[in-house]
Amino acid sequence: MSHGSARLTVHGRRLIVQRHQQGWKQAHIAAAMGVSRKCVKTWIDRFAAEGEPGLATRSSRPHSMPTKTSAETEAKVLAARAENR
Numbered sequence: 001m002s003h004g005s006a007r008l009t010v011h012g013r014r015l016i017v018q019r020h021q022q023g024w025k026q027a028h029i030a031a032a033m034g035v036s037r038k039c040v041k042t043w044i045d046r047f048a049a050e051g052e053p054g055l056a057t058r059s060s061r062p063h064s065m066p067t068k069t070s071a072e073t074e075a076k077v078l079a080a081r082a083e084n085r
Contacts, residue, residue: 008034008043013055016040017047 008016012033019029019084026044030037046054 013043
């Protein structure tokens, strides 16, 4: 299943690759699919590097959160909220 902001499903990504293999220009694929040329290039390149598994939906969650609020600060904020209710 695609995440909420994904413009294409796996089927749509596969269609991009198929059209590219049929000789379509990237700009024409983009126009037909309603996506940017950069998006088309991303999926073509990913398919070239990884094959069919490269078209699978990936998590859009960040790998790390370097600026995450500390547990101590979070506890203080929650206490202040509870106090002011």
